[in-house]
Amino acid sequence: MKIKLKQTFPLTIKRIGINGEGVGYFKRQVVFVPGALPGEEVVVEATKVHPKFAEGKIKKIRKKSPHRTTPPCPVYDQCGGCQLQHITYSQQLKEKRDILIQSLERHTKLPVESLDIRETIGMENPWSYRNKSQFQVGSRDGKVIAGLYSLNSHKLIDIPDCAVQQPVLNDVLNTVKQILKDFNISIYDEKKNKGIVKTIVTRIGVATGEIQLVIVTATNELPKKQLIVEEVQKRLPNVKSIIHNINPKKTSLIFGDKSLPLAGSETIEERLGEQTYSLSARAFFQLNPDQTVKLYDEVKKAAQLTGKEKVVDAYCGSGTIGRWVGDGAAEIRGMDVIPESIKDARENAKALKIKTVYEVGTAEQWLPKWLKEGWKPDVIIVDPPRTGCDQKLLDTIKKIKPKRFVYVSCNPSTLAKDINQLSQLYNIEYIQPVDMFPQTAHVESCSLLVRKEI
Template sequence: MEQKKTACKLFKRCGGCQLSMSYDEQLVWKQERVQRRFEDLCGEDKIDKILGMENPYNYRNKTTAVVRNIGGRVRSGVFQSSTNTIAVTDDCMLENKEANRISKALTRLMQDFKIQPYNPVTNKGVIKYFLIKVAKATGEAMVCIVTAPTAMPSKQAFAKAVCEKLKSVKTVVLNVSRMRDKLMLGDETEILVGNGFITDILCSKKFNISAHSFYQINPAQTEKLYSTAIELAQLKNTDTLLDCYCGIGTIGIIASDKVKRVLGVEINKSAIADAKMNASLNSVANAEFTSGDAGEFMQMLVKKGEKPQVVILDPARAGCDARFIKCLARLSPERIVYISCNIATQERDVKQLIKQGYVIEKVAPVDMFPHTTHIECIVSMRKEKK
């Protein structure tokens, strides 16, 4: 296991890395925090050792490269902690190496085409940032040019030049963001080159990824995360699996070979469109994906007399609200597998599920974000027999 301490010269300014200690020390630090949260709920023997990375560097498959005019030159970087000032990052140790190379080339092309970076103070300029995604398995890359509402000059020629200079880039899209200060994609997206998505392979399944798609940023650890979650779900070929907060359908599609039926529910309509496309891409015929509120969807299943044996949920950092927990308890699945990137809200929700008659079978932390304080954790639970 890698032992060196974080060596990034921007450590105190960038904020991308938060832990300046050896990787083994980071894993110990994270393990202790998981144990503090869950030891009293299930005992130490049910908490697995955290799954770390063999090489905890250059793991991020998504890069947000903010561009600014600095000293008359176009430079890219990330926002310094709690500021609108960027820290120039020429070679980030967390970002995919190809994404680092693409980022540098894009700023040079901006200078060649005389395209001005956006200035949030004056509200002038064109390009705010580049969103770069790289598929680990296929090597395909996507560049999303995020602009102010100002029309981008020579956009087609620029996109063509990107693909000619960078052979890994298979598609270039343009997104108009009307948010002045925030790094958020807008609703208006135009495909300039390619088909608007790249294809990656995860746990032997193919996934098309668009600019808007939520896709875990650490593909190597994601395979460990999903494989562990599916193993802990103890799926049978007679089971119906409900995948709550299913996103683009990754978990449900990966698990589809092991169950009779997959039901996926997600509030984001574009994500559901991606999930249906990904199911078709993998010739998965036993998965149904629905756009809507997960709690309301479970209520509908109860009314119809349908009862999934297993529920896998992977909510946002805020966790599940009280209504969702109530609906899940009414659905009363035999097994629940709860994946979370926030162990504080996960602990809160697990306590509520314990009150509803569930017991913890296993707690399995996975280090998805080396050199940061973030911890991903799986908690598997079963309905206690009366």
């Protein structure tokens, strides 16, 4: 018998799903319940019914998990940015490892129980870690608000004090909102597709204290831009870079293709360990500097470079991984589709005392070209977006067969699908989860694949 909409029923929660929701089974039907924890017995009301599963909300908790805790954020249940604030941190780390295992069981034919899947590397303080905020701007009751859209809706939730952001970024955001209001700058209305300012993006170099502010508009012009710049410089002296980005498209993408510097430098500097990086507005850089050092140390460990290897850093962004492991390589080559990222990568690579080549484009474009020229990598490192590796790249890797393949993943499902393809040629030596985003269901990991000797 199928579950009906608004039906109320008891449910025992078995596990945490990939989006952080509790997962249980009612009459063999899968039910996803946000906010429910493994081991809990809850009464649920069905909010959506799909052919293969149902979604529900908690009406009552009959048996509470010992790992349940009170979320400190006042808009936690509305904003959707964090999914796990109601779970103690030590348990979050265990659940993230389990999410990884579930993905491998679902998407691979590998003997998952015999794989070396390590304990998740966590943080000492799992709050105030994010070095970047991208908040949509709106207007309500004569006030300028900024925040995130509520889960599965287009209701903008105002977030003046985000618990996972670096506190100084909250201050910058609130000051810029006030400046926009003071100068009566038109705010973009998504429903009407009218107005000017769409998004406020802030980023801090945590080690340097340098802050970059990007104002994204739907129009080519930002009114009173000189006055805005002067006011930002007066009220926020640690903002070293002010950029105007133009994005006229009605899209979920934050940035448009055109960025105009308004004041200060076009980049800010960040340090990780001994390394210094230049970051432009659109360049990718990890959002949690403390955990990035731990993650990149895992990449370095997995790559096992001896000074003789040719290394490819695919999806290289600003060249951060190549720079981190570069002192152990003979040569590093990287590629990324964003031209500004490659500009940053070339700049960042100047500190290395080895040959480096960074090109705009995809790995599946450049690897065959280099192979034709007689250049073959010993180690390939990838850090792809959530969609995983492009199929053409996986096909290219199967042809090139580097000795070691290091896969940095931010999505367990696409990681599982990709390594399942490569498992005919490679042994999965181990997978190391790293908690880059405490309080959220995101799971980052570093996997080492070693070529089978046939």
